[in-house]
């Protein structure tokens with residue numbers, strides 16, 4: 823039987839109506855304040871266009887720095903491997 827919340831996964835057990843992740847979410851919503859849970863999920867999972875741009879720039883910068891470090895390290899090693 824498919825989960826009645828997400829409609830994607832199979833249910834935890836034959837008599838249950840939610841899959842494992844949805845059942846866990848439901849338990850968290852029961853244990854904690856649903857507004858707090860929704861606020862945390864919104865802050866963590868949903869991003870504004872500015873935040874998306876900032877994240878993309880940070881990832882590009884990270885990749886560029888990693889490539890520069892790799893190139894710098896590779897050139898040093900190359901000099902050792904190929905004596906002139």
Ligand SMILES: [Zn+2]
Nearest residue numbers: 825828841844
């Ligand atoms: Zn589900």
